[in-house]
Amino acid sequence: MSALLLYFLTIVLMLLVAPLLLSFIKGIKMWLLYKRPVSILQGYRNFAKLLRKESIVSREASAITRVAPFLVLSPLLVVLFYLPPAVKGAYYVSFVDAFTITGLLALSTFFLMLLGLDSASSFGGMGSSREAFISALVEPAMVLTIFSVSMMAGDLGVGQAGVNLAEHFPAEHMASFLFAAISFFILLIAENGRIPVDNPETHLELTMVHEAMILDITGVYLALIESAASIKFVIFASLFAGLFLPFGPELAWPLALLVFLGKLFAVALAVALIEVHTAKLRLFKVPNLLGIAIVFAFLSLITFYVLGA
């Protein structure tokens, strides 16, 4: 199969699997709590339902409310094109580094925060300020982590780093690799608003972060925002799969894609298990968790530099 075709196939697969992963997490959680789990297809159903609904915009809202959902989604769609390849021999973008990816994610978050502020409800402002608080702490740790992995892989480009890791796994740098993986997993949880940081399922006012910003959004716009959230999860899960579980791409392409999907679902399973086992942190305790992420990212860099382990 041609390289370009495989590239687009992977991206389409990721887009398709994105709502599936979030419903999978929800289903696992409900199953572990002895509830009747939701169908794994619930994400698609919600999307179809929201597309059919009328979209109502608040009277106070400006043009930003109409534009921002697209601008929340589009940087994430661009990031999908820069991820490490799931199949060996597929086309990939080699020159995009940690700053670009973090910057694009931050751009998406910025428009989400604007959207929250624009509806002029007090919830939106509260949610936006909390999101700004969290994402300001996430970004330095994320840059540090991806840089440290790039150092071990020997290339600053994220896609190229994934390829290098799959070809030659740095077994001698296992310790710093592990620290980077721990740090990245904490970031994955924080940036996707999963339970120790934010509860995606509640509309209880004291705990909302992401939901507070999109409380006034309806119809097609809500569908866009929801799909942006699921795509963000897929981006983080596939970055984790590509950089920290670098095995599988050398198989034949259908098998390699299957292994890739398996890794995505394994990450989702881990997130679901953590969500069941932990309580949500107080908002002012969140910096401690992200501080631990920064400690591990830094530790990964210094063990790599000083010890070479």
Added chain:
Amino acid sequence: MVDFLIGVFLATLITALFTTRLYRLLFWYALNSLTLGLLALTIGTRLHDRAMLLSGALTILLKAGAIPYILKVLSRKFALVRQIPPGIKTQYAIMLVPAILVFTFYLAEPISHMVQGNANYVAVSISSLFLSLLLMIEHRNVAPKIVGFLCMENALFLLGTTATEGMPMLVELGIFFDLLMAIVVINLLLYREEAQS
């Protein structure tokens, strides 16, 4: 493989530093000892050292199984405070822990030149020695101090296993018995503390 285990060892110790619950702290200690035992088993199989294999198995049995369980039973018996907020604020600990690590990594540099082969492990074990010292001094309660002491013993064991390719068997067995005696002494200590209060 050994690098991975060393990473897990250090990671569990750092996580233990930030824990605020006693049972969670005991769990991290058990995990820490488990990786230590696995490390001894791995190095033992590589060196074909029967004594080291034995001490690794004993580490897993005693330190990862028995001692955390005994401590849990003791803490239930004496109704110890299970909320153990660290005395050093997390904000400062976030800065302190990497500083300690950098300092010890550079501190261990001259020593690690003397050790052949696995020089990194000396640096990691010395830094975990300092981290468990931090674990002891950052808590006010008795129980986390005990865990810090046990972690310090783990760090010394790591140093012994990796730097010298295994201490003599007699010494290690002696250390194990000392540890069990220490647990008995801790029992008495807690008993006295309860009698006084």
